[in-house]
Amino acid sequence: MSTKPRPLSGFPELLPAQRMVEQQVVDPLRHVFELHGFAGIETRAVEPLDQLLRKGDTSKEVYLLRRLHEESAEGHAGLGLHFDLTVPFARYVLENAGRLEFPFRRYQVQKAWRGERPQEGRFREFTQADIDVVGRDVLPFHHDVEVTRVMVDALTRLQFLPGFRLQVNNRKLIQGFYLGLGVAEGDGVDEVMRLVDKLDKLPVERVREMLLAEAGVDEQTADRVLELATIRSGDDSFVERVRALDVSHPLLDEGLEELSALVRGVADLVTDRVRVEADLSIARGLDYYTGTVFETRLDGFESMGSICSGGRYDALATDGRTTYPGVGISLGVSRVVVPLLARTGLSADRSVPSAVLVAVVDEERRDASEAVASALRAHDVPCEVAPTAAKFGKQIRFAERRGIPYVWFPGDAGSHEVKDIRTGEQVAADPATWTPPAPDLRPRVTTGQTTDGQPTETQEKQ
Amino acid sequence: MSTKPRPLSGFPELLPAQRMVEQQVVDPLRHVFELHGFAGIETRAVEPLDQLLRKGDTSKEVYLLRRLHEESAEGHAGLGLHFDLTVPFARYVLENAGRLEFPFRRYQVQKAWRGERPQEGRFREFTQADIDVVGRDVLPFHHDVEVTRVMVDALTRLQFLPGFRLQVNNRKLIQGFYLGLGVAEGDGVDEVMRLVDKLDKLPVERVREMLLAEAGVDEQTADRVLELATIRSGDDSFVERVRALDVSHPLLDEGLEELSALVRGVADLVTDRVRVEADLSIARGLDYYTGTVFETRLDGFESMGSICSGGRYDALATDGRTTYPGVGISLGVSRVVVPLLARTGLSADRSVPSAVLVAVVDEERRDASEAVASALRAHDVPCEVAPTAAKFGKQIRFAERRGIPYVWFPGDAGSHEVKDIRTGEQVAADPATWTPPAPDLRPRVTTGQTTDGQPTETQEKQ
Numbered sequence: 009m010s011t012k013p014r015p016l017s018g019f020p021e022l023l024p025a026q027r028m029v030e031q032q033v034v035d036p037l038r039h040v041f042e043l044h045g046f047a048g049i050e051t052r053a054v055e056p057l058d059q060l061l062r063k064g065d066t067s068k069e070v071y072l073l074r075r076l077h078e079e080s081a082e083g084h085a086g087l088g089l090h091f092d093l094t095v096p097f098a099r100y101v102l103e104n105a106g107r108l109e110f111p112f113r114r115y116q117v118q119k120a121w122r123g124e125r126p127q128e129g130r131f132r133e134f135t136q137a138d139i140d141v142v143g144r145d146v147l148p149f150h151h152d153v154e155v156t157r158v159m160v161d162a163l164t165r166l167q168f169l170p171g172f173r174l175q176v177n178n179r180k181l182i183q184g185f186y187l188g189l190g191v192a193e194g195d196g197v198d199e200v201m202r203l204v205d206k207l208d209k210l211p212v213e214r215v216r217e218m219l220l221a222e223a224g225v226d227e228q229t230a231d232r233v234l235e236l237a238t239i240r241s242g243d244d245s246f247v248e249r250v251r252a253l254d255v256s257h258p259l260l261d262e263g264l265e266e267l268s269a270l271v272r273g274v275a276d277l278v279t280d281r282v283r284v285e286a287d288l289s290i291a292r293g294l295d296y297y298t299g300t301v302f303e304t305r306l307d308g309f310e311s312m313g314s315i316c317s318g319g320r321y322d323a324l325a326t327d328g329r330t331t332y333p334g335v336g337i338s339l340g341v342s343r344v345v346v347p348l349l350a351r352t353g354l355s356a357d358r359s360v361p362s363a364v365l366v367a368v369v370d371e372e373r374r375d376a377s378e379a380v381a382s383a384l385r386a387h388d389v390p391c392e393v394a395p396t397a398a399k400f401g402k403q404i405r406f407a408e409r410r411g412i413p414y415v416w417f418p419g420d421a422g423s424h425e426v427k428d429i430r431t432g433e434q435v436a437a438d439p440a441t442w443t444p445p446a447p448d449l450r451p452r453v454t455t456g457q458t459t460d461g462q463p464t465e466t467q468e469k470q
Numbered sequence: 471m472s473t474k475p476r477p478l479s480g481f482p483e484l485l486p487a488q489r490m491v492e493q494q495v496v497d498p499l500r501h502v503f504e505l506h507g508f509a510g511i512e513t514r515a516v517e518p519l520d521q522l523l524r525k526g527d528t529s530k531e532v533y534l535l536r537r538l539h540e541e542s543a544e545g546h547a548g549l550g551l552h553f554d555l556t557v558p559f560a561r562y563v564l565e566n567a568g569r570l571e572f573p574f575r576r577y578q579v580q581k582a583w584r585g586e587r588p589q590e591g592r593f594r595e596f597t598q599a600d601i602d603v604v605g606r607d608v609l610p611f612h613h614d615v616e617v618t619r620v621m622v623d624a625l626t627r628l629q630f631l632p633g634f635r636l637q638v639n640n641r642k643l644i645q646g647f648y649l650g651l652g653v654a655e656g657d658g659v660d661e662v663m664r665l666v667d668k669l670d671k672l673p674v675e676r677v678r679e680m681l682l683a684e685a686g687v688d689e690q691t692a693d694r695v696l697e698l699a700t701i702r703s704g705d706d707s708f709v710e711r712v713r714a715l716d717v718s719h720p721l722l723d724e725g726l727e728e729l730s731a732l733v734r735g736v737a738d739l740v741t742d743r744v745r746v747e748a749d750l751s752i753a754r755g756l757d758y759y760t761g762t763v764f765e766t767r768l769d770g771f772e773s774m775g776s777i778c779s780g781g782r783y784d785a786l787a788t789d790g791r792t793t794y795p796g797v798g799i800s801l802g803v804s805r806v807v808v809p810l811l812a813r814t815g816l817s818a819d820r821s822v823p824s825a826v827l828v829a830v831v832d833e834e835r836r837d838a839s840e841a842v843a844s845a846l847r848a849h850d851v852p853c854e855v856a857p858t859a860a861k862f863g864k865q866i867r868f869a870e871r872r873g874i875p876y877v878w879f880p881g882d883a884g885s886h887e888v889k890d891i892r893t894g895e896q897v898a899a900d901p902a903t904w905t906p907p908a909p910d911l912r913p914r915v916t917t918g919q920t921t922d923g924q925p926t927e928t929q930e931k932q
Contacts, residue, residue: 045824053595389505
């Protein structure tokens with residue numbers, strides 16, 4: 009290694025103080041998921057290619073694996089890196105079905121890989137945090153409310169992030185509405201849904217033209233389809249507005265009932281920062297969702313698209329005899345964290361976990377400083393011992409550069425003192441009992457200056 | 471997916487109760503590393519192939535990446551998955567040197583991949599936990615003692631694992647000894663070291679023959695080389711025994727001084743479960759270590775080889791102008807955890823994080839059960855609400871199958887009761903304040919029966 013290595017576009021890496029921010033996103037997520045009874049699992053990074061490309065979809069930008077010393081006899085040519093956590097999870101459920109208890113709640117925080125062109129919030133390697141509840145044969149609707157509540161609870165605790173708007177809809181509602189309008193079941197409904205899903209990218213007039221030309225619906229139908237897609241509300245008042253469009257179908261009734269139950273079921277958790285609204289334009293493309301669908305916008309980063317998506321699938325997995333319905337949401341951790349670090353200078357207030365630097369008087373007395381550090385660690389105060397017995401001023405500047413708030417001066421005969429180097433206050437202290445104020449114990453996330461610069465992620469073209 | 475998927479050999483996956491064991495290994499590691507001031511970072515999974523194969527070593531079983539829709543213009547053919555965390559860390563240090571503070575302490579718990587043939591404790595995908603301290607230009611020896619102490623502290627806290635024997639040696643000691651015997655510097659010393667490193671696989675007589683035939687040393691030299699390799703001690707008494715061999719060289723003196731300082735420096739941490747001993751046969755192959763070297767044996771699993779290795783490298787990284795010396799240890803988390811799960815039935819006593827199952831009286835009163843769950847979670851009691859309003863007996867059996875210790879019965883007018891289903895004891899309780907005894911709050915690791923069977927890892931031939 010004789011030249012300075014350069015970052016790889018699409019593979020963001022964080023500096024220590026930035027990684028602490030990411031960790032302070034992931035830790036509360038895990039805590040909330042476990043409070044709600046979700047078990048953490050990890051799946052392997054690779055899947056057989058036929059699993060990754062099931063349903064004949066070869067459009068995915070999958071990374072294939074090949075061993076450097078591949079022997080033709082071994083079939084590793086058929087392995088690829090997973091591009092999400094849903095495909096491996098569905099496979100895990102089938103593989104272990106006999107050893108799991110259903111309904112099975114699991115969370116999974118892992119990396120995934122896609123070979124697509126990098127852009128803001130879109131990476132080739134990224135971390136996702138998924139929650140799903142999976143049933144065997146049946147999964148009552150109240151689990152749709154449950155996963156929504158869990159994710160709202162989790163997002164609410166990420167206080168240092170901007171606000172979130174969770175948009176919910178229901179496939180049954182849309183499909184029932186289209187069927188009630190006389191659109192043909194199957195391809196007809198799918199085509200209308202596919203075109204409506206373009207409303208976030210194309211002007212409404214253009215989508216209307218496409219509905220007439222490509223889906224072959226009449227003008228009145230097109231207008232009502234588009235009218236439905238304009239409806240959004242933070243409470244269940246959308247039901248009345250849909251009813252006013254004078255369309256009826258049993259599937260529409262079912263969808264309206266589910267969606268209003270969902271909106272009512274999370275109303276008590278909604279705050280200014282984390283909102284939930286019914287948005288009847290959300291359809292989640294042509295995915296495999298069959299009921300509830302979710303998307304989430306991050307305030308101030310709406311152009312990035314959805315950062316937290318999911319929904320209900322009546323057949324997450326099936327082995328031919330048994331079907332496993334599921335409902336889940338996936339939060340794009342990297343999608344949220346990396347752009348925020350880059351754009352807002354979000355960082356931790358120190359680049360090390362240490363709350364205390366224990367000064368070293370001279371190298372002969374390094375043991376005494378180590379003993380202080382051990383005493384502090386024994387009651388969970390993170391600390392480090394100065395690397396050299398430099399002048400105290402230099403040792404204090406060493407702590408300052410790392411953002412370590414306290415410097416400990418070991419004294420003879422147990423006369424220790426500890427200095428808050430932010431205020432200059434210095435007091436006598438006992439290493440066996442002293443602890444900093446709680447907010448100083450762990451690095452704090454700040455939006456001000458960073459302690460060690462900008463993220464190494466670059467958006468340059470390769 | 472119409473057939474049951476099969477596990478992939480070498481890619482172990484854990485059931486939920488097993489993953490909890492792994493998590494209860496990783497969490498204390500992270501806690502200890504942070505207490506010692508080590509900052510957590512993650513590096514990307516991929517590196518350019520020339521980094522992975524530096525020093526011309528093409529023997530590594532590296533996985534190469536290729537995008538499914540590779541365009542010839544893009545150079546992704548040159549990327550591979552990292553096979554350890556040291557190569558990416560060295561690259562990270564060089565890439566970010568201007569934004570890091572030195573000495574830089576970092577820990578890294580991540581997966582790595584090797585395309586080698588799977589065997590016990592050797593996987594194609596595995597988790598490692600690495601700690602390193604890296605300096606700029608210089609790194610005092612006391613950091614060798616530091617990383618040893620940190621790892622001993624960490625291993626000591628993993629109470630439910632078997633004991634560990636950390637074996638330490640020093641390259642300077644061995645090299646100085648050989649030089650003092652008159653073995654030629656450079657290739658001569660390297661060749662003797664390479665042969666001595668075979669002592670854990672070949673009988674001593676065979677190694678002696680090879681020393682004579684391949685390294686070309688005389689019989690007396692061979693005998694003393696082999697005698698040195700028999701020396702081991704839990705304290706610094708090895709110094710006398712080396713001195714008794716009557717060899718002298720300045721490098722030998724330096725090595726003896728360092729190794730005895732290391733053994734003395736960790737003596738206060740040694741227990742019956744986690745021992746440290748100087749073992750003068752350890753050389754860590756032909757790796758890039760230049761001073762201290764570590765290996766670790768897991769009691770009862772000695773045949774697996776070292777599960778925690780590392781050492782001092784005077785040039786972890788260099789950009790031609792600046793050199794970054796480092797010292798570090800890498801713990802093979804999968805190497806320890808997966809064989810233990812398979813062989814000893816180690817598991818968690820429940821398959822879900824929930825300490826409480828909140829029963830549901832009837833579906834109309836599910837809200838009341840949800841309210842109890844929210845109240846419990848508000849003071850950090852993990853719980854879940856029963857999926858159906860089945861008869862209470864059935865709900866209790868539902869909890870039993872998951873190993874959930876408590877079932878909560880919501881009553882009218884706030885007359886709640888909670889039952890310990892292991893003892894049958896049932897008491898009145900307030901969801902706003904009730905908490906289980908601390909040991910019941912989180913899943914416990916047990917070595918008895920498993921709640922959900924054996925690990926899915928298989929050792930079958932592919």
